[in-house]
Amino acid sequence: MSLYMRNKACPCPRCKARGLLGAAVLITIGVLFLLDNLDVVSFHMTAPVILIVIGVVLYLGRTAPIDGHIPPYYPVGPVAPPPAQAAPPQQHDSQVNP
Numbered sequence: 816m817s818l819y820m821r822n823k824a825c826p827c828p829r830c831k832a833r834g835l836l837g838a839a840v841l842i843t844i845g846v847l848f849l850l851d852n853l854d855v856v857s858f859h860m861t862a863p864v865i866l867i868v869i870g871v872v873l874y875l876g877r878t879a880p881i882d883g884h885i886p887p888y889y890p891v892g893p894v895a896p897p898p899a900q901a902a903p904p905q906q907h908d909s910q911v912n913p
């Protein structure tokens with residue numbers, strides 16, 4: 816059993832579904848406001864649809880197959896030291912003029 820970690824560049828269904836929550840919520844809210852403005856149905860009657868959409872998208876994101884999944888790449892090994900920086904010029908307080 817391998818540990819699943821999302822990779823934004825992976826083409827598998829689970830990785831694609833995990834990035835859809837924000838878009839699905841915004842589209843749902845837009846459609847519900849549109850229906851409210853067209854006097855089809857009031858927004859307060861359809862607001863629970865947002866929760867249903869969130870639940871469906873989360874379910875799909877957690878149960879979609881991971882066939883062809885490409886795990887994210889994290890470099891392993893010693894960390895390279897930061898590049899050497901030139902030291903700032905030091906000021907000497909001993910050269911105070913009277």
Ligand SMILES: [Zn+2]
Binds near residue numbers: 822825826829883885
């Ligand atoms: Zn994947």
